[in-house]
Amino acid sequence: IQVGRTGTLAPVARLAPVTVGGVVVENVTLHNEDYIKGIGNKGEVLREGRDIRIGDTVVIQRAGDVIPQIVDVVLDKRPKSAREFHFPKKCPCPLHTDVVRGETAAGEEESRARCSGEFACPYQKIEHLKLFVSRRAFDIDGLGEKQLQYFFDEGWVKEPADIFTLEKRNSKLKLEEIEGYGATSVRNLFGAIESRRRIALERFIYALGMRHVGETTALALARGYGSWEAFHDACLKVAKGDEEAMAEMDALDQIGDTVIKSIADYFGESHNRGIVERLTGEVEIIDAEKPKSNSAVAGKTVVFTGSLEKMTRDEAKATAERLGAKVSGSVSKKTDLVVAGPGAGSKLAEANKHGVKVLTEDEWLKLIGE
Missing domain, CATH: 3.40.50.10190 (BRCT domain)
Known part of the structure; x- marks a missing residue:
């Protein structure tokens, strides 16, 4: 079970290595508990009614020549020792918090189970940090997953603002004395971090890692509000249930109830507001650029x-x-x-x-x- 940035518990099957379309596949997503049980969900490939068990032989394909998917279970090859997989009731994180299923905007139970630990869950914390430094967010060169995991495990980087205080704290941390680092690589890392203190509003919103707020949604919010101050003010009002602020957000292109609820939940949590406040004290957020309406491709x-x-x-x-x-x-x-x-x-x-x-x-x- 892998725990994602938003706490989603994603089951992954380990396979005996097999070559599919010129690529050796050893892991394949199992989507969620219902999929494993054979209940099936819309858009998934597995033939409905075929449960997947530990020890099974399966047929796989690469969807769009990229993502491996299970097409079917070969029941004739199922060994007597094949075991059903019991989805965990507790998150595999050290907190062992309860696993829950939320509701969709339509009031139906979500197909994916999530860790209820939110930002207290260390797995979610590190995944948020990985998103934060990723190419489409702050794009910090030299701070890859391996380095970030090490800094996190050492307790040096627990939230985004900590990245921008690393250099100031280095007289005590002494990163250049760590194996694999040297004076030059540490200087380059600090330079890369410093160069990312100015960031476009849409990238900043995306980097916060709110559920249901991907790149496209972040861009729509940035263009809708124009500045961080305006967006932040709207988020705080939405979190307090201000109907006028919610209506204004709902009127924006590509923004609906699901996104508004996610933003309200995020800014309604004092821990998250603290993370944002400390981060905005370290960076400069550039106002969104309004799209041109008179170009040759406007509206296309x-x-x-x-x-x-x-x-x-x-x-x-x-x-x-x-x-x-x-x-x-x-x-x-x-x-x-x-x-x-x-x-x-x-x-x-x-x-x-x-x-x-x-x-x-x-x-x-x-x-x-x-």
């Missing part, structure tokens, strides 16, 4: 596929959104443009199928005037 839905050679995928996405376009991860009849680089595959085929206009990277850059 764009999909990027294949290898881009003159910019990263993140840079391309950010540029398109700044120009008022909506960037999608899949191609449909509603897609306006597909920008295809070398190695473009299924998305390019879908574009041709639906008659969507396809541009090369150079044609895209010419279109947007860059």
Whole structure:
């Protein structure tokens, strides 16, 4: 069982190594308790009514040539020793807090079980920190999972603000004396951290790691409120149940009840507010840039596929959104443009199928005037 950033307990199957599509697969997600029992959930591959047991032989595929999935259980090969898996009632974290299932916005029980320990759970804490330093959040070079885990285990970094006080505390920590570190690598790490003290509002919101607030939602919130001060003020009001503030947030594009409840829960917790307050004391949050409405791609839905050679995928996405376009991860009849680089595959085929206009990277850059 793996515990994720939001406390979700994710069961993972360990397989005898098998090659699928040129990749050796040893682990595959089992989604949730119902999936293992064979009850089945919408969108999952396993044939309904086939429970999965320890010792089973299974058929797997790589969905979209990326994510391994179980397609079926080979019942003829099930050994007599095969054991049913009993989903834990307690989180495997040191606190052993109760496992709970929340409710969806429609009032139905969620399919995924979660640790009820929230930010007291050390597994959730470290996953939050990993998100915080990740490429789409603060993007701190030199502070990878291994280093972050070590700093966390040593008690040096327990929350995001601690990262920005490392240099100030280093006279006592003496990072350069740690095996694998030296004066140069420590200096480079402190330089990388210092260079990330200024951050765009949408990246900051995403970095907080609130449930249901991914990149797209964070961008919508940033553009809706414009500044950290305005967004923070709205969050505190929403947490107190201010109906006017909730209505204003609900009126924003792509924001609904689920996101509003998640934000209310997050800012309704004093521990979280303390984390945010200490963090904002260490960084400068840049106001959101309003998307242009008079560009050649304003209002259009764009999909990027294949290898881009003159910019990263993140840079391309950010540029398109700044120009008022909506960037999608899949191609449909509603897609306006597909920008295809070398190695473009299924998305390019879908574009041709639906008659969507396809541009090369150079044609895209010419279109947007860059």
